[in-house]
Amino acid sequence: MSKSYRVAILGATGAVGTELLELLASRKFPLADLKLLASPRSAGRTMQFGEEHLPVEPVGELSFDNVDIVLASAGGSTSKLWAPKAVEAGAVVVDNSSAFRMEPQVPLVVPEVNPEAAADHRGIIANPNCTTILMSVAVWPLHRVQPVKRMVAATYQSASGAGARAMEEVKEQAKAILAGETPQKEIFPYPLAFNLFPHNSKLNKLGYCEEEMKMVNETRKIFGSPEMRITATCVRVPVLRAHSEAINLEFDRPFSVEKARDILSQAPGVRLVEDWQANYFPMPIEASGKDEVLVGRIREDISNPGGLEFWLSGDQIRKGAALNAVQIAELLVAKNWVRKAAAAVSV
Amino acid sequence: MSKSYRVAILGATGAVGTELLELLASRKFPLADLKLLASPRSAGRTMQFGEEHLPVEPVGELSFDNVDIVLASAGGSTSKLWAPKAVEAGAVVVDNSSAFRMEPQVPLVVPEVNPEAAADHRGIIANPNCTTILMSVAVWPLHRVQPVKRMVAATYQSASGAGARAMEEVKEQAKAILAGETPQKEIFPYPLAFNLFPHNSKLNKLGYCEEEMKMVNETRKIFGSPEMRITATCVRVPVLRAHSEAINLEFDRPFSVEKARDILSQAPGVRLVEDWQANYFPMPIEASGKDEVLVGRIREDISNPGGLEFWLSGDQIRKGAALNAVQIAELLVAKNWVRKAAAAVSV
Numbered sequence: 001m002s003k004s005y006r007v008a009i010l011g012a013t014g015a016v017g018t019e020l021l022e023l024l025a026s027r028k029f030p031l032a033d034l035k036l037l038a039s040p041r042s043a044g045r046t047m048q049f050g051e052e053h054l055p056v057e058p059v060g061e062l063s064f065d066n067v068d069i070v071l072a073s074a075g076g077s078t079s080k081l082w083a084p085k086a087v088e089a090g091a092v093v094v095d096n097s098s099a100f101r102m103e104p105q106v107p108l109v110v111p112e113v114n115p116e117a118a119a120d121h122r123g124i125i126a127n128p129n130c131t132t133i134l135m136s137v138a139v140w141p142l143h144r145v146q147p148v149k150r151m152v153a154a155t156y157q158s159a160s161g162a163g164a165r166a167m168e169e170v171k172e173q174a175k176a177i178l179a180g181e182t183p184q185k186e187i188f189p190y191p192l193a194f195n196l197f198p199h200n201s202k203l204n205k206l207g208y209c210e211e212e213m214k215m216v217n218e219t220r221k222i223f224g225s226p227e228m229r230i231t232a233t234c235v236r237v238p239v240l241r242a243h244s245e246a247i248n249l250e251f252d253r254p255f256s257v258e259k260a261r262d263i264l265s266q267a268p269g270v271r272l273v274e275d276w277q278a279n280y281f282p283m284p285i286e287a288s289g290k291d292e293v294l295v296g297r298i299r300e301d302i303s304n305p306g307g308l309e310f311w312l313s314g315d316q317i318r319k320g321a322a323l324n325a326v327q328i329a330e331l332l333v334a335k336n337w338v339r340k341a342a343a344a345v346s347v
Numbered sequence: 348m349s350k351s352y353r354v355a356i357l358g359a360t361g362a363v364g365t366e367l368l369e370l371l372a373s374r375k376f377p378l379a380d381l382k383l384l385a386s387p388r389s390a391g392r393t394m395q396f397g398e399e400h401l402p403v404e405p406v407g408e409l410s411f412d413n414v415d416i417v418l419a420s421a422g423g424s425t426s427k428l429w430a431p432k433a434v435e436a437g438a439v440v441v442d443n444s445s446a447f448r449m450e451p452q453v454p455l456v457v458p459e460v461n462p463e464a465a466a467d468h469r470g471i472i473a474n475p476n477c478t479t480i481l482m483s484v485a486v487w488p489l490h491r492v493q494p495v496k497r498m499v500a501a502t503y504q505s506a507s508g509a510g511a512r513a514m515e516e517v518k519e520q521a522k523a524i525l526a527g528e529t530p531q532k533e534i535f536p537y538p539l540a541f542n543l544f545p546h547n548s549k550l551n552k553l554g555y556c557e558e559e560m561k562m563v564n565e566t567r568k569i570f571g572s573p574e575m576r577i578t579a580t581c582v583r584v585p586v587l588r589a590h591s592e593a594i595n596l597e598f599d600r601p602f603s604v605e606k607a608r609d610i611l612s613q614a615p616g617v618r619l620v621e622d623w624q625a626n627y628f629p630m631p632i633e634a635s636g637k638d639e640v641l642v643g644r645i646r647e648d649i650s651n652p653g654g655l656e657f658w659l660s661g662d663q664i665r666k667g668a669a670l671n672a673v674q675i676a677e678l679l680v681a682k683n684w685v686r687k688a689a690a691a692v693s694v
Contacts, residue, residue, distance in 0.1 A: 150650050154501030154593040156543055156582065170541075174521050189625075194517075194587050195632040196503055198644055198658055203623055207604075207646030216649065231650035233593035233658065235503065238585050240541050246501040246580035257554075276550055278536075285542045297545055299554030302563065303497050303578035311545055311580065 004030040005338060007329070008067045008091070010082060011074025012036035012047060012056055015164040016096055019322035020071050025050045027326060030333060037063055039074070064089035068338055071325050072096060087123030092332060092339045094125050094325045098210075101126040101218055108221050111327040112269040113140040117222075118328060119337055125328055128222060129214040130320030131155055131234065135245055136222055137293045137319065138312050141267035142249065142260055143223060150229040150250040153215060157199065158239035158284060160316050162187050167240050174238070192238050199234035209234060242284035243320065244313040254306025261298050264310075269319065270295050282313035290315055291323055351377040352685065354676070355414045355438070357429060358421025359383035359394060359403055362511040363443060366669035367418050372397045374673060377680060384410055386421070411436035415685055418672050419443060434470030439679060439686045441472050441672045445557075448473040448565060455568050458674040459616040460487040464569075465675060466684055472675055475569060476561040477667030478502055478581065482592055483569055484640045484666065485659050488614035489596065489607055490570060497576040497597040500562060504546065505586035505631060507663050509534055514587050521585070539585050546581035556581060589631035590667065591660040601653025608645050611657075616666065617642050629660035637662055638670055 007024065011017045017038075024031065036047055036056045043058035057063065059078075064070065064086040072079050072086075073096040083093045083100070100106040107117040108126045113136050118125055128136070139148060159166040166187040173183035173193035183191040190197050201210035208216075211234040220226050237244075249255070265272045271292035273282045282294035293314035301307035314320060332338045354371065358364045364385075371378065383394055383403045390405035404410065406425075411417065411433040419426050419433075420443040430440045430447065447453040454464040455473045460483050465472055475483070486495060506513040513534040520530035520540035530538040537544050548557035555563070558581040567573050584591075596602070612619045618639035620629045629641035640661035648654035661667060679685045 152499045152595050152650065154580070156503070156584065171525060174541075175525055178518060178522055178525075189627075190630060191632065194521075194585065195630055196584060196586060196591060197630045198626070198628045200626050203626060206649060207623070207644060208649065209626075229650035231595065231648050231656065233501070233595075233644075233656060235591075235593065237503070237543060238541065239543060244543060244582075246582065248499050248578065248580075276554070279545070279547050279550060279556075280536075281545045283537060283542055283544045285538065297554060297580075301578050302553060302555065303499065303576035309578065309580060 002030060004032040005068040005333065006033040006066055007031055007069045007071065008035040008037055008064065010037045010059060010070055010072040011078065013038045013042040013045065014073060015160060015317050016073040016321045019317050020073065020326065021047060021049055023322055023326045027330070029326065029329065035063070035067065061085070064091050067091045069094065069329050069332070071329065073321065073325070083124055090339065092121060092123055092125065094127060094328045096127045096321055096325055098129065098214065100124050101128065102221065108218060109328050110136045110222055110324060111331050112137050113222055114224065115331050118331055119335065121337070123339060127321065127325045127328065128218045129211070130161060130316040131157065131211060131243055131245065132215050132218040132222070133320050133324050134243060134293050134312060134314035135215065135247060136219060137269040138264065138295045138310070139247065139249065140223065141263050141270070142255065142308070145263060146251050146253065146255050147225065148228060148249050149252050152248040153232040154246045155232065155234045156237045156239070156244040157234060158237065158241050158243055158316060159192060160241040161243065170238055170240060188236070192236055194238060196235055196237045199236055239284045241315065241317060242287040242313050243316045244282065244284055244311065247310050247312065248301060249308045250304060251306065255308055257298055257300050257308065260308055264295050264298065269293055272296065274298070281311055284313050287313035287315050289318065291319060293319060349377060351379040352415040352680065353380040353413055354378055354416045354418065355382040355384055355411065357384045357406060357417055357419040358425065360385045360389040360392070361420060362507060362664050363420040363668045366664050367420065367673065368394060368396055370669055370673045374677070376673065376676065382410070382414065408432070411438050414438045416441065416676050416679065418676065420668065420672070430471055437686065439468060439470055439472065441474060441675045443474045443668055443672055445476065445561065447471050448475065449568065455565060456675050457483045457569055457671060458678050459484050460569055461571065462678050465678055466682065468684070470686060474668065474672045474675065475565045476558070477508060477663040478504065478558060478590055478592065479562050479565040479569070480667050480671050481590060481640050481659060481661035482562065482594060483566060484616040485611065485642045485657070486594065486596065487570065488610050488617070489602065489655070492610060493598050493600065493602050494572065495575060495596050496599050499595040500579040501593045502579065502581045503584045503586070503591040504581060505584065505588050505590055505663060506539060507588040508590065517585055517587060535583070539583055541585060543582055543584045546583055586631045588662065588664060589634040589660050590663045591629065591631055591658065594657050594659065595648060596655045597651060598654060602655055604645055604647050604655065607655055611642050611645065616640060619643065621645070628658055631660050634660035634662050636665065638666060640666060
């Protein structure tokens with residue numbers, strides 16, 4: 001006799017929502033019921049789940065009655081509005097937005113890094129920022145062996161980070177440019193096809209954008225290292241899906257390349273991709289659709305012997321968002337951490 | 348009465364050669380004669396120079412007779428073969444290839460940084476690597492005020508770095524992908540359209556590729572700072588023209604952002620591009636075709652207070668190659684450093 005759970009996806013029709021649906025089916029999540037919720041604008045259509053076609057319902061006051069787990073991926077303001085109501089109705093919410101990530105009582109969880117943090121949830125568990133998740137999966141196995149003193153990251157972020165429509169926008173822009181026409185823009189402030197620009201999230205007084213500060217603050221919280229020194233330059237690139245990152249790490253004492261390679265070759269959620277003869281390393285087209293973060297080019301930093309540099313590519317929608325959320329839900333199930341108040345249905 | 352010079356372009360038909368031609372015309376270089384040289388395969392055609400159409404001649408043993416200045420941009424092996432012959436014939440060679448850059452007796456010159464080095468030439472002056480030139484123009488004005496102790500760079504390099512055909516390849520690949528077809532590759536080892544990968548130059552035993560080691564070694568030579576600590580991650584991105592770079596600088600003592608901005612706003616060859624309200628910073632599409640290196644997002648490194656981070660985009664073919672070479676030639680003319688043995692023609 002195994003338990004199964006009543007799950008709702010809030011924001012089912014978006015890029016991450018679509019992926020959540022696929023993952024719940026392919027990973028055989030123990031479902032008693034699956035409810036698809038979206039804004040009234042997106043509701044009314046049906047979406048495929050395995051062999052079934054499920055209706056997308058408009059989210060409302062009664063949506064979370066008889067729901068055990070909510071996977072929310074509809075943006076910060078939607079989560080702020082509906083997550084507390086879902087918790088009140090007895091559900092646990094795994095939230096993809098940035099709304100609750102830095103609240104002290106909300107666990108911020110990457111299952112390969114800090115699964116135990118999920119135990120203390122009070123109804124909401126936050127899924128970290130995509131860029132942070134991908135980096136955390138690769139840096140944590142090193143950090144737990146020898147603490148990282150300082151990290152300098154530069155990112156190469158795909159259009160998918162801004163949603164499904166952003167991916168279409170880049171394709172349309174590329175078509176226009178190849179036809180000798182002027183590219184149109186709607187989602188991004190500047191043309192992205194055959195171009196790139198610093199991440200267009202809001203800048204703080206120090207000149208860091210939100211995306212960069214997420215890498216700084218969320219990593220510190222996930223790692224439980226509030227003093228960790230981190231800086232990042234986040235950049236949008238004309239790639240459709242999967243982010244890449246150049247990571248430079250400083251340690252208190254030298255970290256050998258061999259040891260790092262050995263650790264990362266066995267690290268959960270990491271796939272080592274290195275063929276030095278063929279100059280073959282992680283690439284976004286190969287990371288797309290994959291569960292693992294591809295890691296390679298692990299080398300000693302010649303400007304700081306004993307420091308390390310490496311390169312990664314990871315699917316932003318999958319491990320960077322939907323997969324991490326489903327893994328959190330699986331963790332809750334495995335550890336019996338789905339909220340006691342929620343009625344788990346025995347089948 | 349002003350002198351004018353007999354100039355030959357070796358590798359006239361390539362992406363950089365074409366730009367050299369345009370620059371000699373637009374900058375009104377004091378020409379007594381202009382000879383276009385290329386491999387026998389590319390010879391025979393004509394190229395436009397201002398109002399004229401000039402024939403492209405096959406390079407040969409007699410090509411450098413009666414030539415004062417050779418601008419060579421035909422690759423390392425061609426330069427190794429022909430540059431010594433040109434010098435023997437009495438010309439000074441400004442060489443775009445990597446063949447002679449690290450030879451102790453060959454000056455490696457960025458006119459905004461170390462013009463005086465050109466005085467000591469013995470017939471060959473090397474033009475640095477494109478990525479190095481763009482970075483040097485922006486970092487030098489800071490370094491000369493307060494020495495950079497360590498630099499961590501991540502690059503975003505366009506297809507143009509691999510020549511005119513590479514730019515076409517990326518466009519063809521994008522067309523194929525948009526049509527649902529499999530992209531073909533010839534110049535690059537992997538598809539570059541909607542993708543990216545670590546720079547595909549040869550890797551050394553430490554795992555650094557040639558492009559990265561050029562940034563390390565050439566910068567040290569240009570800056571006259573053989574001990575400067577530099578590391579770089581070089582990455583090819585699906586941009587047609589102009590490279591971008593994320594630069595992290597450490598100094599011996601704190602360097603204020605205000606001072607850095609003030610210095611860079613007046614630095615030769617630099618254009619400050621920063622609109623913090625509009626999230627508007629250097630972009631490759633705006634750097635393309637421009638002489639200046641666009642610099643922006645100058646900010647304090649929050650992981651290392653007193654350190655600096657900034658972002659740049661610069662035209663790899665123009666300032667990264669052709670313009671820098673023409674500026675060296677202009678410097679030789681202005682300082683009367685064109686080799687004495689070469690007969691300068693009075694007009």
